[in-house]
Amino acid sequence: MNILYDRGKKTFFHGEDSITTFGFAKSSFLLSSKDPNEYYEFVISPKKKNIPSIPLIGIVSSKEGRNKYKGNFELFRAIQQDVEQAGGICFVFSPQDVFGDTIAGIIYNQPLNKWVKCLFPVPNVIYNRVPSRLAEQNHAYEKFLDFIQKHRIPFFNPHFFNKWEIHELLSKNQALQAYLPHTERITDEESFIHFLTTHKKMYVKHSLASQGKGIRLIEIDSSGRILCKSIKKIERFVNVSRLLQTYRDWFTSNHWIVQEAIPCKTLHDHRYDFRILVLHTGEDFRLIGIGVRMSQRQEVTTHVPTGGKIISLKEVADTQTKKEISRIVQVCGGELAKSFGYVGEFSIDLAPREQEGFVLFEINSKPMSFDEEEIETNRRKQLVRTFFTLSAKNIEG
Numbered sequence: 001m002n003i004l005y006d007r008g009k010k011t012f013f014h015g016e017d018s019i020t021t022f023g024f025a026k027s028s029f030l031l032s033s034k035d036p037n038e039y040y041e042f043v044i045s046p047k048k049k050n051i052p053s054i055p056l057i058g059i060v061s062s063k064e065g066r067n068k069y070k071g072n073f074e075l076f077r078a079i080q081q082d083v084e085q086a087g088g089i090c091f092v093f094s095p096q097d098v099f100g101d102t103i104a105g106i107i108y109n110q111p112l113n114k115w116v117k118c119l120f121p122v123p124n125v126i127y128n129r130v131p132s133r134l135a136e137q138n139h140a141y142e143k144f145l146d147f148i149q150k151h152r153i154p155f156f157n158p159h160f161f162n163k164w165e166i167h168e169l170l171s172k173n174q175a176l177q178a179y180l181p182h183t184e185r186i187t188d189e190e191s192f193i194h195f196l197t198t199h200k201k202m203y204v205k206h207s208l209a210s211q212g213k214g215i216r217l218i219e220i221d222s223s224g225r226i227l228c229k230s231i232k233k234i235e236r237f238v239n240v241s242r243l244l245q246t247y248r249d250w251f252t253s254n255h256w257i258v259q260e261a262i263p264c265k266t267l268h269d270h271r272y273d274f275r276i277l278v279l280h281t282g283e284d285f286r287l288i289g290i291g292v293r294m295s296q297r298q299e300v301t302t303h304v305p306t307g308g309k310i311i312s313l314k315e316v317a318d319t320q321t322k323k324e325i326s327r328i329v330q331v332c333g334g335e336l337a338k339s340f341g342y343v344g345e346f347s348i349d350l351a352p353r354e355q356e357g358f359v360l361f362e363i364n365s366k367p368m369s370f371d372e373e374e375i376e377t378n379r380r381k382q383l384v385r386t387f388f389t390l391s392a393k394n395i396e397g
């Protein structure tokens with residue numbers, strides 16, 4: 001089916017039988033084209049011939065100035081292609097692009113091989129890929145949230161998560177308590193020292209950071225000497241006082257936490273962990289894939305950009321492991337939904353303990369792209385299925 005955008009009238013049409021009208025987006029419709037002189041053409045492939053409505057999916061990102069959009073455009077283009085193949089239209093926009101009940105966004109046009117500007121009606125679903133916390137903290141974003149609430153649009157990924165808030169949330173669930181390392185917010189030097197001397201080995205993390213930024217792995221020996229490791233360097237201090245003199249910023253805000261470093265299993269003397277991708281189907285949560293990352297150059301994190309290595313799940317997980325991970329996924333999803341409303345996707349960082357069980361390090365919203373092609377493909381397929389399921393529930397008329 002051909003969908004046409006009249007550049008002069010700033011309106012979408014369809015290229016089918018002239019007497020046919022299709023529902024479009026949340027509360028709009030498509031008439032037959034009136035032979036526009038200047039138009040963009042998009043080809044969609046509905047699975048059903050007699051489709052009641054064509055879903056419109058919005059991907060919200062951010063932009064600098066008037067025209068420079070930010071975000072993972074390789075992912076955006078792949079999602080748009082999958083949506084079109086399923087019979088829908090998908091576009092990208094920023095919070096600043098919302099005007100009244102319309103959105104001035106961009107969409108990739110295959111015939112022209114470039115992104116083009118169009119005016120869109122209210123979408124059925126919005127997928128939040130705003131790339132930074134800062135971009136979620138301005139007046140335009142607040143107005144955008146009002147727009148979502150006014151039109152009651154399902155909103156994937158409500159916001160970035162705070163590590164401390166997520167820990168507090170999960171620790172209230174008895175089924176998850178055994179998986180959580182002892183974690184405290186850094187408040188003063190006395191409690192910091194007490195935590196370190198109690199556990200001997202701990203992580204220091206920023207509650208709002210990601211990808212291992214700012215993380216430190218700290219050990220204290222029987223003589224009180226300190227070993228402090230980051231993803232880039234190793235520091236040694238004669239005592240904890242010298243450590244605290246160096247890292248005064250840990251005590252200048254309430255965003256830093258300390259977390260017990262629990263011994264975890266290793267492979268070839270390197271620790272590894274599971275990166276678990278979870279999506280909501282429109283009905284319940286589904287485990288999409290499990291990536292395994294193993295540390296290499298440093299033992300603080302297993303992130304690939306900081307030297308981690310991808311290994312096969314078959315090397316380190318059996319059927320029982322996968323069953324337990326599936327149970328954890330469902331419980332975590334339920335807790336997130338109770339606190340934040342609709343949560344379309346999230347990822348979990350989990351590692352097998354040295355003895356038995358697992359350590360749940362953290363949960364992340366807006367998961368980054370996985371290096372495993374199979375996981376990414378399954379992710380996009382489920383995203384589109386979920387978009388269409390939610391769209392069918394979110395049509396006015």
